[in-house]
Amino acid sequence: MVDLNRKVQDTERLNAALELLHFGFRAIIAHPDQRLTEIGYSRVHHRILYFIARNPDCSIKELLEIMHVSKQYLHRPLRQLIDDGYVDVRQDDEDLRIKRLVLTDTGAALEETLTGEQRDQMERAFHDAGSSAESGWRCVMKLLAKAADN
Numbered sequence: 001m002v003d004l005n006r007k008v009q010d011t012e013r014l015n016a017a018l019e020l021l022h023f024g025f026r027a028i029i030a031h032p033d034q035r036l037t038e039i040g041y042s043r044v045h046h047r048i049l050y051f052i053a054r055n056p057d058c059s060i061k062e063l064l065e066i067m068h069v070s071k072q073y074l075h076r077p078l079r080q081l082i083d084d085g086y087v088d089v090r091q092d093d094e095d096l097r098i099k100r101l102v103l104t105d106t107g108a109a110l111e112e113t114l115t116g117e118q119r120d121q122m123e124r125a126f127h128d129a130g131s132s133a134e135s136g137w138r139c140v141m142k143l144l145a146k147a148a149d150n
Helices: 004-038 043-054 060-067 071-083 105-129 131-149
Strands: 087-091 099-103
Touching: 004 043, 004 105, 043 060, 043 071, 043 087, 043 099, 043 105, 060 071, 060 099, 071 087, 099 105, 105 131
Parallel strands: none
Antiparallel strands: 087 099
16 A cells, blocks of 8 residues: 555655755856846857867767757857857868867856856855765766756
8 A cells, every 4th residue: 555644755855855956056057147148148058158168179060969959959049159259160170061169268268257156156065065965966966867868
């Protein structure tokens, strides 16, 4: 027989975890989102800058695979970043059909501003929580990310 009290407790526990995830995410994106809004950009622009910074000279196809998004999702914001001078597009040395992406100095500075504050927030939280809490958090996040890929 199903223990309804236990099921309610499990649901409440999981809802509390989801709320923490929501509020933690909201806290970590608040300042970058504010800065992005000021310059007429959105969170997707930050994501593009972030992944190009960590994968310089990636192709557009590689960026799509890294971000797990469609061409339609990426096209407009990437075009804006290119047109506004944050991302530079270069032809591949061997295959001229391939476009390689790299941040300009302006793009690297914006990405560092946006992501740097988030790194600082993570560092403070990990420090305050302790190394075992950080390890547990990383494990949970990896499992959630892996489940999203399936």
